[in-house]
Amino acid sequence: MCGIHGIYQLDGQRVEPAHLTAMGDVTAHRGPDDEGQHIDGNCGIAMRRLSIIDLAGGHQPIGNADGSLVLVCNGEIYNFRELRAELQAKGYRFKTGSDSEVLLHLYDAEGDDCVKRLNGMFDFALWDGRRRRLLIGRDRLGVKPLYVMQDGKRLAFATEAKALLKLPGARVALNREAVPGYLHLGYVAAPQTIFEGIRKLPPATLLSIENGQVREWRYWRLPSRIERGWSRDEWLQRTRAQIERSVEMQMVSDVPIGAFLSGGVDSSAVVGCMAKHSDHPIRTYAIGFEGGEAEALYNELPYARQVAKLFGTEHHEIVVKPDVVGLLPRLVWHMDEPVSDTAFITTYLVSEFARQDVKVILSGVGGDELFGGYRRYLGGHYARKFGRLPAPLRKLAGMAAARLPADRHSGLLNTLRLAKGFVASAEMDPDARYRSYLQVLSHDTVAQLLHAPRSALADDALAHAFAAAGHDDELNRMFAVDAETQLPDDLLMLTDKMSMAVSLECRVPLLDHELVELAAAMPADVKIAGGQLKHLMKASLGDLLPQDILHRKKRGFGTPMGAWLKKELAPVLRGLLSPAVLHRRGLFDADVVTQLVADHEANRIDGTDALIALLNLEVWSRLYLDGRDHADVADELHHLANGATAVPA
Template identity: 55%
Template sequence: MCGIHGLVALNRPQQFPADWLNLMGDITAHRGPDDSGYFLADNIALGMRRLSVIDLAGGHQPISSDDGQLVLICNGEIYNYRQLRAELAGCQFKTQSDVEVILHLYQLHGVDCLRFLNGMFAFALWDNRKQQLFIARDRLGIKPLYYAEKQGYLAFSTESKAILALPDFKAEVCPHGLQQYLQLGYVPAPYSMFNGIRKLEVASYLLIDKDSIRQQQYWQPDFQQHEHDSEQSWVRRIREQLEQSVAMQMVSDVPLGAFLSGGVDSSAVVALMSKHSSQPVKTYAIGFDTGGAGQFYNELPYARAVAELFGTQHKEILVKPDVVGLLPKLLWHLDEPVADSAFITTYLVSEFARKEVTVILSGVGGDELFGGYRRYLGEHYLQKYQKIPAWLRQRLISPLAKKLPSDRHSKWLNTLRLTKAFVQSAELSEDERYLRYMQVFSPQQSQQLLQQPLAAGSLLQQRYQHSKAEQSLWRMFDTDRQTQLADDLLLLTDKMTMATSLECRVPFLDHQLVELAVQMPQQLVMKNGRLKHLLKEALSDMLPTTILDRAKRGFGAPLGAWLKQELAGLLTLFVNQQRVEQRGLLSWPLIAHTLQLHQSGQEDHTDHLLALLNLEIWCQLYLDGQTAEQISQTIKRSL
């Protein structure tokens, strides 16, 4: 696990200064505090920062082939490397490192080497004979990769701030990235928030030489449903594949543990880790102790119950509203704003766990893969709702729904919020309903917000319309895997864990488990409206019903409630008319209306306000050049 960076000439010949690699490496040192390395030759410069996890002594990078014609840098882990080494018995290995298998597979199969790899990775491989750079990202986008062209060369890095460290680059807002951010609360690939810097999309690779830059997608799930298989067959196969994934991802030469929220996904990971570990698993949980909203979000009792059931070495951390002082630091690490409070909790529990372990396993991806989100139930309930006469829906139910209060920080108000959202989207087309479930500001609202509006359009909606999946559940998953999963949840997980030099692994996103899961019939995944039905059945002999059937809760902080009470001054400080107009990116009237609706409790606009707040802090960091510490001090003085 590490951070990688480099440069390749497009207008050749070209030499790159070693200092440029140092600039890029220094700014991502948190990703690899144990080691660093670089390779310089005509037309190419490669660098890395390493967090040592496998082959601590011998896994130095860059790694080269015996003849020196191939040079590799890789961020990530190849989980099936032992199997691959056995199959490559005729090859001469220099190290015990997992990533060296990529070199030998490339020698035998070229870019098709990717189909043999099971893991999370972003790598760059220089082929000196071809004078070609091969850059690839894993199937689910667990590891990020950014790239940009300038002055006759292409620069790439695990983090976009490393590209900005180069003298030819300057931080400027990408109009399309900003538009998508306002709509979704994150920036979907291929955009980033920086003008000219792109994200490599999931399951894709680049081939770069003096004549061209070619991008190719090398994998996508096959959504052919196996309707004839019995429920028990699916339950058995899911359990076996998930257990295999967890066991494979426990391979490590350093201490490892698990995040534990007490939800189904993290509890499943801990249960299976305990089965395959000779020592008690180390588990880490986070909770809140402030007000009713804190209690609503607090999951510690569930986490304790699971920890006790499996005899883990369990530790907890409590969070209070003053953690917002960390926002500038965390947004610097994220590289781009994200309207998801989970990045705060992820960082805090990562920092806590890093005191004892170097590798952590997480349940990220389970909700997407096994139907864990309430939005996936929309189509299930829609069939029942549409049996109500249209005149009754449109003249009575819809007007009443508009008047419902909307808040997510208590059980009752959260139910009303979800009911309101369902009714308001029920008359839309399938892709429009999905967009309504996922959006922060609508495409029309983003047009109103932008000082320089672009043509209206949603990348999310385009992905949904172009999905090859036939059933609505799997079209939603297919869209999620290309957008929110990669560019929100996995991005914040990677950036926040690596900010503390902690490697995070996600067993639910083993591509073999994904390939199995997407063949499940939609009607079994959420049988009778039960979220994660098949997964829960697969875990029924390991986890109690109090865990399997507990209410869904997101892994985030109660920021919406805090912004109304303890942190009200934060919005006054960063989201006010004078600051918005001086910034010159957004228009004030819609923002003012959004603030009023949220403060009154008439509508829940936590995501909208967090999007605006984090955008302004990000602007101060990257556009104004303020340090995280300077902004943090300003925040502390306002509270």
């Protein structure tokens, strides 16, 4: 695990070592154990290393025997031992025990198709000196990020966007074309980024430069064929076996390893499988919040303790009342791009806690997408029931629902919030209904905020993902859309950035691509039966986890941010989104923002995600556009929290 970066000079100039060093210095948190670079004329590749496998011999860049091939690789290749044995049988000789060297020789043996043989999470850069060719790539699901910046003189890449900003001539500017999509979804979907002139390499994508020509292509896509010939028992057996195999494979490490444990189905399944394949107690880490009703809704510590006791783990937990004001600028800086998902705060805090003991952590991220764990996946199920009601009754329900209060941080009001959203979308077509569940701000509201025509916002990342999904199976169509958008560009992005901010490698065994392919082939009526979320997955774990864990009420891995915005963070919110600040920044209609704040505070809407999206974009602007240090911005936010007036942007 590390951070990689590099430069290919399209104009033929030699790469300067100092430029690579500057890129590595700003991402030292990703690899505090080692660093290295390789320059061959107009191409230079480099890395910062967090040592996980082959601690002594895994230095990078790593080259083959004659130095004609040189590689830097971020992440882990879990099937490297099997591939290594296969390559040794073909006569390849290895000088290290690292997983990265396997990729180097596999490329020599099979060319670009080598990436199809890899099971892992990775991004890499490989310099083929014989052909004067650079090849960079990213794993199938996009667990590891990779940014690219290209102009007429060079193409540069890096695991974090901030490294690219250290290059001479790099200009920091807001990508205004990305703003509507960001406001709509709460994250910037690939290939765009929030930075003008920088893009993301999409998941499962390779990019090559040879003879001055840049070529980019996908090497894997989520399968679209549904397997209808297997019995329920076959699905149960295959799912359980693949989950166990994925977890066991990802336990490989030469350093201490642990697991996040919330007490939910996904993290509990991972911990249970780890315990089964370990000869010593698994270290587990859980987090809870101090406070009132809102904080209590996010406190899953009793469930985590139950699972920890069941599997005899070495359990650690932390109860926090985080200094969000002080944390926010630093975390937004680490994220590179703003997001509305407050799970980035929780992920950072529990990662920081776990890093005191371990260098590698396993997470249950991805189980909800694979096996149908989100309430939004039941939209079609309940819409069909709603459609059987007489039209006058449906109309009356719609009018009543529109008047309901909404607040996700109160048990009753959160139920009303969900009901309000469901009724409002029940008679939409499936794609539109699903969009309504995913969106942070509607296209209409985004148009009002930006003074833009609504028609200009329709061609967005979701529209492209829906067009490419090609599923008749509604549930798996939703999964295909998530796998192209929210999963890599929100959930996996924040998981990577927040764990690596504290030099912790986070692995996601439920997103092993073979398990993903299995889940993608599963019919909807097998995944979700009778309106029960994750029906098949839960059934497959019936002898591993107790029923009260398998069937307890779902709770997201976030923070009670909506409640904090009405209380202790209210001065910060109003300060950073004041009319004076908004007018100076020149992006948004101040009246629309003021109304959003008022509607959230009055519980007319749950505006948590929308307001966090706006707030984080302003914090990002102060850090990146204004060039301020995160400690400086944190001091300003503390002053705001204490009643000071915001400094206009």
